[in-house]
Amino acid sequence: MSTTPLLETHGLSRTFPGVRALANVDFRLYPGEVHTLMGQNGAGKSTLINVLTGVHQPEAGEILLAGAPVRFATPLEAEAAGIQTLYQEVNLCPNLSVAENIFAGRQPRRRGLIDWKTIHRRAAEVLADLNLALDVTQSLDTYPIAIQQMVAIARAVSVDARILILDEPTSSLDDSEVSRLFDVLRKLKASGIAILFVTHFLEQTYAISDRITVMRNGEREGEYLAAELPVQTLVAKMVGQQIAREQLQGEAEAPPAAPQARAAEPYLSAQGVARRGVLNPLDLDVQPGQILGLAGLLGSGRTETARLLFGVDRADQGAVSIRGKTVKLATPRDAVRHGMAYCPEDRKKEGIVADLSIRENIILALQARRGWWRTISRARQRELANQYIAQLGIKARDAEQPIGLLSGGNQQKVLLARWLATEPKLLILDEPTRGIDVAAKFEIMDRVRALCAKGLGILFISSEISEVVRVSDRIAVLRDRRKVAELEGHGRSEDEVYDLIAGGRR
Ligand SMILES: Nc1ncnc2c1ncn2[C@@H]1O[C@H](COP(=O)(O)OP(=O)(O)OP(=O)(O)O)[C@@H](O)[C@H]1O
Numbered sequence: 001m002s003t004t005p006l007l008e009t010h011g012l013s014r015t016f017p018g019v020r021a022l023a024n025v026d027f028r029l030y031p032g033e034v035h036t037l038m039g040q041n042g043a044g045k046s047t048l049i050n051v052l053t054g055v056h057q058p059e060a061g062e063i064l065l066a067g068a069p070v071r072f073a074t075p076l077e078a079e080a081a082g083i084q085t086l087y088q089e090v091n092l093c094p095n096l097s098v099a100e101n102i103f104a105g106r107q108p109r110r111r112g113l114i115d116w117k118t119i120h121r122r123a124a125e126v127l128a129d130l131n132l133a134l135d136v137t138q139s140l141d142t143y144p145i146a147i148q149q150m151v152a153i154a155r156a157v158s159v160d161a162r163i164l165i166l167d168e169p170t171s172s173l174d175d176s177e178v179s180r181l182f183d184v185l186r187k188l189k190a191s192g193i194a195i196l197f198v199t200h201f202l203e204q205t206y207a208i209s210d211r212i213t214v215m216r217n218g219e220r221e222g223e224y225l226a227a228e229l230p231v232q233t234l235v236a237k238m239v240g241q242q243i244a245r246e247q248l249q250g251e252a253e254a255p256p257a258a259p260q261a262r263a264a265e266p267y268l269s270a271q272g273v274a275r276r277g278v279l280n281p282l283d284l285d286v287q288p289g290q291i292l293g294l295a296g297l298l299g300s301g302r303t304e305t306a307r308l309l310f311g312v313d314r315a316d317q318g319a320v321s322i323r324g325k326t327v328k329l330a331t332p333r334d335a336v337r338h339g340m341a342y343c344p345e346d347r348k349k350e351g352i353v354a355d356l357s358i359r360e361n362i363i364l365a366l367q368a369r370r371g372w373w374r375t376i377s378r379a380r381q382r383e384l385a386n387q388y389i390a391q392l393g394i395k396a397r398d399a400e401q402p403i404g405l406l407s408g409g410n411q412q413k414v415l416l417a418r419w420l421a422t423e424p425k426l427l428i429l430d431e432p433t434r435g436i437d438v439a440a441k442f443e444i445m446d447r448v449r450a451l452c453a454k455g456l457g458i459l460f461i462s463s464e465i466s467e468v469v470r471v472s473d474r475i476a477v478l479r480d481r482r483k484v485a486e487l488e489g490h491g492r493s494e495d496e497v498y499d500l501i502a503g504g505r506r
């Protein structure tokens with residue numbers, strides 16, 4: 001490793017009204033290394049990146065690029081200096097084609113005209129490096145969110161840069177995509193590029209990192225060589241000693257079995273529900289007081305199942321009954337009327353309203369269900385918002401703060417609060433802990449479990465098999481758009497589920 005950092009900060013500070021997002025942070029990034037930032041939601045990771053790349057200006061401190069002081073007034077200036085960044089909230093244009101998204105702002109031209117042939121060929125090449133074969137002329141929004149994330153990654157890695165910054169690029173990806181991404185990162189690293197990476201996944205951190213900087217409450221807690229930092233120590237440094245001990249103990253213990261392990265009648269029962277080209281006929285029962293986990297790879301039909309059951313997409317076969325009575329779930333409104341709620345995976349597109357306050361975002365679904373003419377009183381709104389801020393540990397100044405100003409993980413918690421506030425009978429959670437830090441993940445799922453014990457039925461979708469195994473009472477395994485197995489959830493090993501997912505191909 002060379003002795004001069006390529007990028008270095010001294011005493012970097014930045015506050016926002018009521019928050020010290022960065023406090024006196026020293027950081028260094030060397031050429032040819034992968035350096036991972038870790039820390040709880042709101043610790044200041046994205047803020048550090050934003051200050052490094054000219055999105056925000058620091059109030060104090062300096063930034064050195066290859067030893068020389070720099071200050072970027074805009075992200076474009078940082079890009080021009082060779083810093084390529086994939087920000088946490090992926091900023092692509094859903095209506096443009098895949099190829100246009102990869103080359104937006106830097107289209108190759110021939111005699112003044114955009115050279116589409118070259119763009120399409122090069123886009124396909126870049127994606128091939130990530131082992132993806134997409135129709136690059138299709139508009140981006142025809143692809144699922146994980147693929148969109150891969151396109152954003154393709155864009156970032158296809159630019160010649162000295163420094164590559166990736167803020168939670170893997171939050172929606174499955175293991176196979178992650179390993180392709182890591183292959184590409186290793187190649188870039190070998191060519192001397194410095195990579196700054198952010199993730200909440202501990203395994204990924206150890207798989208790819210040379211060094212780890214831990215952030216806590218806006219401060220740099222420390223910098224470590226990954227090989228010399230045991231995982232328990234890392235978690236302890238992220239959350240603070242006290243909590244860490246409880247955390248790790250919690251992890252060791254199996255979750256308590258639901259008291260009413262087998263309810264008499266399922267809340268929702270699906271028989272042969274299908275949609276041509278989307279999902280093969282599927283049977284599913286969700287019991288009150290139970291968590292049914294859906295495990296499967298990207299494209300196995302997890303989200304498709306959720307959308308059919310909630311009436312977002314129409315099933316063209318099969319029947320659904322609620323408490324034993326056949327019902328028609330043709331629209332989400334029908335589903336809501338039958339006590340269902342759906343927390344979708346794409347918080348930006350289907351979830352948060354950035355300009356509205358935390359309070360307004362939380363009461364949105366509840367208000368919609370009651371009907372807009374029966375307004376919930378201000379006092380009650382505040383009470384609800386404060387209750388969920390406390391319960392889910394949402395890090396915010398107060399309930400009136402616009403949700404767009406929260407860190408990614410905290411936005412996700414608000415979205416979860418929105419659906420919990422409707423007090424549904426059946427809750428569909430699609431990747432509810434996406435972008436949520438390790439400690440908060442346990443807290444949130446414990447909270448969900450507690451609701452479950454009061455009779456709520458949950459359909460739980462997560463690409464993290466460890467999480468599915470840990471929280472589910474039953475696990476339905478999907479492969480190639482059909483259900484291939486259903487297991488009793490308690491005491492399952494991850495490997496068992498992985499084998500079913502892979503269908504002997506592992
Ligand atoms: N533009 C802004 N205005 C006000 N507060 C902000 C703004 N950007 C960030 N913050 C606050 O600064 C703190 C640090 O946020 P940051 O986004 O850096 O966290 P993070 O470590 O990236 O968390 P996550 O893991 O959830 O992405 C949070 O309390 C956040 O609400």
Ligand SMILES: [Mg+2]
Nearest residue numbers: 046088407408
């Ligand atoms: Mg962040």
